Amino acid sequence: MKAFQLVRPGAMGELRSVAQPAPGQGEVLIKVGGAGLCHSDLHFMHGDFAHVPYLNDNVPFTLGHEPAGWVEAVGAGVHGFERGQPVIVYPIFGCGHCAACHAGLDHRCQVHAASGPALGLGVNGALAEYMLVKSARQLLPLGDLDPRQAAPLTDAALTPYHAIRRNLQRLRPGATVVVIGVGGLGQMAVQLLSVLSPARIVAVDRSADKLAAARALGAAATVVADAEASRALRDATRGQRADLVIDLVGVDATLKLAASSVAAGGRIEVIGVAGGKLDWSFARLALEASIGSSYWGTPTELREIVALAQAGRIGTRVERFTLDDTARAYGLLEAGQIEGRAVVTPHG
Numbered sequence: 648m649k650a651f652q653l654v655r656p657g658a659m660g661e662l663r664s665v666a667q668p669a670p671g672q673g674e675v676l677i678k679v680g681g682a683g684l685c686h687s688d689l690h691f692m693h694g695d696f697a698h699v700p701y702l703n704d705n706v707p708f709t710l711g712h713e714p715a716g717w718v719e720a721v722g723a724g725v726h727g728f729e730r731g732q733p734v735i736v737y738p739i740f741g742c743g744h745c746a747a748c749h750a751g752l753d754h755r756c757q758v759h760a761a762s763g764p765a766l767g768l769g770v771n772g773a774l775a776e777y778m779l780v781k782s783a784r785q786l787l788p789l790g791d792l793d794p795r796q797a798a799p800l801t802d803a804a805l806t807p808y809h810a811i812r813r814n815l816q817r818l819r820p821g822a823t824v825v826v827i828g829v830g831g832l833g834q835m836a837v838q839l840l841s842v843l844s845p846a847r848i849v850a851v852d853r854s855a856d857k858l859a860a861a862r863a864l865g866a867a868a869t870v871v872a873d874a875e876a877s878r879a880l881r882d883a884t885r886g887q888r889a890d891l892v893i894d895l896v897g898v899d900a901t902l903k904l905a906a907s908s909v910a911a912g913g914r915i916e917v918i919g920v921a922g923g924k925l926d927w928s929f930a931r932l933a934l935e936a937s938i939g940s941s942y943w944g945t946p947t948e949l950r951e952i953v954a955l956a957q958a959g960r961i962g963t964r965v966e967r968f969t970l971d972d973t974a975r976a977y978g979l980l981e982a983g984q985i986e987g988r989a990v991v992t993p994h995g
């Protein structure tokens with residue numbers, strides 16, 4: 648079968664011919680419906696993660712960490728799933744027995760963190776015709792949802808959902824939330840905030856098209872990310888600082904913008920993995936404001952997101968590509984020319 652693999656960190660992935668896997672005990676083979684393309688893959692292909700052993704030592708491996716599809720075959724001991732059933736795949740392999748996994752926080756599993764924590768991250772992922780899932784625990788039935796449309800829920804929705812959900816107590820009526828970077832994840836963040844909170848949403852991006860999309864999805868105000876962004880953001884927040892800032896870019900400039908716009912007691916959630924740095928000292932942020940990373944999400948949160956999508960409360964904007972067109976699709980993503988999310992659909 649065909650698979651798009653990271654062969655050499657620092658170089659564009661390659662479409663290769665690989666053996667189709669067969670499910671062993673407890674495993675499930677998925678016919679891939681959709682595999683969303685993520686900006687973080689571009690970082691791997693630029694070699695920005697040379698310090699992460701599993702991305703460098705495990706090559707070649709199939710990229711693609713936003714999977715959904717149909718059950719193709721189940722291994723011995725797997726019950727409750729049948730061939731042809733549409734499923735979404737929680738991409739992270741929790742060991743199931745560490746303290747984090749016992750708490751349902753598989754994304755913090757330390758046992759698998761060093762060896763390849765998720766599909767498409769050091770282990771074969773979804774950019775292939777078929778994909779092996781280690782455990783049926785990673786599968787959630789999609790019901791009426793189309794896997795090709797649902798795939799981005801596993802990262803583009805789950806990642807901002809995790810960051811938003813743990814800050815919902817800040818987002819009371821009259822609160823302000825700033826979303827920096829409204830590409831695939833940022834547009835989802837705006838949708839989720841609109842559904843989950845009464846806070847006023849302000850979107851920041853370089854692209855006028857993406858800002859227009861954010862406005863259509865529920866942003867009350869938008870700010871162009873240029874040299875004047877800090878002042879424009881103060882105007883857009885009506886002089887109030889933000890109770891929550893979500894930085895989906897994570898470069899020096901966006902971290903600085905986030906730091907200058909967070910309110911006393913507010914929170915900055917950094918999702919973007921661009922590796923920017925921010926000087927911190929006691930008085931650098933507003934009093935008692937905090938900053939930290941937010942990484943992916945939990946199986947329970949994915950279940951909640953699927954419920955929101957099934958209820959029609961959130962939706963994905965998807966641009967479809969064939970497996971043969973994967974490199975071109977990454978090129979468009981890199982050039983900022985994907986509206987919503989690029990999804991590779993290996994079976995059409």
Ligand SMILES: [Zn+2]
Pocket residue numbers: 685686687688712802
């Ligand atoms: Zn991702």
Ligand SMILES: [Zn+2]
Pocket residue numbers: 741742743744745746747748753755756757758759
């Ligand atoms: Zn674990």
